[in-house]
Amino acid sequence: MSWMREITCQVGVWRAARARWKADMKQYKAAQKEGRRTGRTPEQPGPPPSGFALLPWLLMGMGAFSNLFQGKTPNPWIGAIGLLAFNSLYIYVTFRSFVKDKRKATSTRVALVVMTLLTIGLSMGYGGSWLYFFPLLGLATGAAMRGPWLGRIGLALTALAAAVSVYRTGWNASLNVAYGTFLSTMVTAAILSLTEAVRELHEAREKLALQAVEKERLRFSRDLHDLLGHTMSVIVVKAEAARRLATRDLDAAIAQVTDIEAVGRQALTEIREAVTGYREGSLATELDRARSVLTAASVEPVVARSGTPLAPQTEALLGWVVREAVTNVVRHSGATRCAITVDSTSERARLTVTDNGTGDTGTGEPSAASPPGIGGTGLKGLTERLAAAGGSLTAGPSPRGGFTVSAELPREPSDVPDAVLATAPTAG
Numbered sequence: 001m002s003w004m005r006e007i008t009c010q011v012g013v014w015r016a017a018r019a020r021w022k023a024d025m026k027q028y029k030a031a032q033k034e035g036r037r038t039g040r041t042p043e044q045p046g047p048p049p050s051g052f053a054l055l056p057w058l059l060m061g062m063g064a065f066s067n068l069f070q071g072k073t074p075n076p077w078i079g080a081i082g083l084l085a086f087n088s089l090y091i092y093v094t095f096r097s098f099v100k101d102k103r104k105a106t107s108t109r110v111a112l113v114v115m116t117l118l119t120i121g122l123s124m125g126y127g128g129s130w131l132y133f134f135p136l137l138g139l140a141t142g143a144a145m146r147g148p149w150l151g152r153i154g155l156a157l158t159a160l161a162a163a164v165s166v167y168r169t170g171w172n173a174s175l176n177v178a179y180g181t182f183l184s185t186m187v188t189a190a191i192l193s194l195t196e197a198v199r200e201l202h203e204a205r206e207k208l209a210l211q212a213v214e215k216e217r218l219r220f221s222r223d224l225h226d227l228l229g230h231t232m233s234v235i236v237v238k239a240e241a242a243r244r245l246a247t248r249d250l251d252a253a254i255a256q257v258t259d260i261e262a263v264g265r266q267a268l269t270e271i272r273e274a275v276t277g278y279r280e281g282s283l284a285t286e287l288d289r290a291r292s293v294l295t296a297a298s299v300e301p302v303v304a305r306s307g308t309p310l311a312p313q314t315e316a317l318l319g320w321v322v323r324e325a326v327t328n329v330v331r332h333s334g335a336t337r338c339a340i341t342v343d344s345t346s347e348r349a350r351l352t353v354t355d356n357g358t359g360d361t362g363t364g365e366p367s368a369a370s371p372p373g374i375g376g377t378g379l380k381g382l383t384e385r386l387a388a389a390g391g392s393l394t395a396g397p398s399p400r401g402g403f404t405v406s407a408e409l410p411r412e413p414s415d416v417p418d419a420v421l422a423t424a425p426t427a428g
Contacts (some may be wrong), residue, residue, distance in 0.1 A: 051095030054188075057139055058087060063129030064122075073126060082122045086133060089115040090140055097143035097192070112144055116157075120164060127168035134161035135180040142188030146196075150189050158182040224271065231267040233327050234293050235260055241296040259292060283310065283342070286319035290326040290340060297330045299355070300337045307344030314409050317389060318342065318351045324382055325353035325405040333357025333403060349409050356402040379405070 064073075064083060073079045093111050096102040119133045138157060145153050161181040165174030242256035287303055294301040310318070322340060329338050335357030343350050379395050386393045391409035398404045 051091065051098055054094045054139055054143060055091070057136060058090065060132045060136055061087070061129075063132065064126070067126075067129055079122070079126065082118060086115065086118055086122065086136075089118070090136060093140045093144050097140070103144055103146075108144055112141060115140060116160075120160070123164045124167065131161075131165055131168065131173065131177050132180070134164070134177055135184045138181040138183075138185035139188050142185040143192055146189045146193050150186070154182060154185040154189075157185060228267075229327065231263060233331055234263050234289070234296075237293060237297045237330055238263070241298075256296060259296070283315040283319045283322065286322040287340065287342075290322055290338075293326060293330055294338050299329060299335055302337065302339040304340070305342040307342070307349070308346060308411070310344055310349050310411055313389075314349055314411055317386060317391070317409055318349065318407060320385070321351055321382055321393065321405065321407040322353065324379065328379075328403075328405075329353070329355045329357065335402060344411055347411055349411050351407045353405045354398055354402060355404075356400075358402075382407070 061083065064079070067073045068076055068079050068083065089111050093108060093115065096105070096108045096111075102108060115137060119137045122130045122133060134157070138154070138161075141153060141157055142150070158178050158181050162174045162178035165177040238256045238260045242253045242260070245253040245256065287305070291301045291303060326338070326340075329335055333355045335355035338353065338355045341350075341352045341354075379393070383393045386407055386409060389409060391407065393405070393407045395403070395405045
């Protein structure tokens with residue numbers, strides 16, 4: 001009894017959909033009360049789409065049922081079996097029409113063909129009220145055959161209804177049957193297609209809203225992680241420098257402690273800006289910080305900058321590269337010298353950070369076996385961000401030893417999407 005199991009399953013699906021609709025209506029009523037106070041009108045959720053919406057149209061077959069019940073139909077057992085079969089097929093097709101996969105299934109198309117043959121046979125055999133099975137067939141066809149072939153199918157079904165009606169009753173009744181068949185086919189398909197499109201748009205809007213929330217959470221978490229990773233590295237390096245200098249140069253130690261205080265205050269400011277999503281780095285500021293951090297870590301900084309001025313968006317991205325690369329130099333490389341070079345032309349800007357350390361990428365392993373541009377998670381994030389901005393980032397061992405990070409970007413601000421700046425890399 002597979003058909004019984006399918007009916008039971010369909011009823012279960014409809015009940016679940018109705019339960020979701022009731023929950024949506026409860027939220028709508030609460031939002032409506034809130035809307036009266038704020039002046040905003042919430043969107044009212046419609047009832048769950050199901051074959052129950054097309055069941056009342058079966059009343060069009062009441063004339064045939066009345067004739068059968070009153071004994072006006074010859075061979076009543078054949079008529080009764082035909083009426084039962086038609087109604088069963090109508091319910092089967094219409095309920096499957098509200099599930100996209102089942103609507104396009106072969107079994108649904110076969111049931112629709114059998115329903116068409118049955119309609120032709122009953123209409124030609126009995127005529128009269130039985131001709132109104134053609135508009136019902138049009139309803140089922142419009143519900144099940146939504147797509148590019150609907151127009152041709154609708155016209156063919158209308159012509160078939162007209163031909164059978166002419167054969168049984170003449171031209172007067174055939175026009176009404178043909179018009180009703182065409183109208184029921186096309187209007188049903190149009191309404192159901194529009195309803196489905198609206199619901200899909202509503203679901204897509206909800207998904208986009210959820211994605212926007214997830215994107216903002218990701219931006220904030222990565223931004224916060226990067227800020228804290230870099231800031232804590234700077235604080236640790238400067239605290240170690242202050243400890244070493246405390247016994248022999250108190251003034252220098254106090255200067256390092258003052259820097260720690262300044263770094264902490266700056267970190268608080270950047271975290272507040274990260275929360276609102278408006279933080280943009282300054283390349284000059286990052287270069288000054290790089291000098292201070294490298295010097296405190298006993299790494300000789302060599303900074304050179306030349307070329308034309310850069311757009312703020314380009315500077316912000318290059319500032320992130322400087323921050324990430326210098327953090328990795330201090331934390332992982334064991335270098336004694338680090339060179340930072342910035343060169344820009346009228347079209348492109350290039351940044352290179354090279355150290356003479358062990359060539360560690362920040363993953364704890366030498367980078368010789370790693371492809372260019374792959375290192376810690378911070379370098380991976382920077383690679384993605386620069387690629388989205390029309391640039392590139394490569395990272396790998398230097399020919400003379402150590403590690404090199406190279407970044408290249410367009411100079412014009414229009415080439416650098418603002419959305420890329422909103423997501424910070426994760427510290428490697």
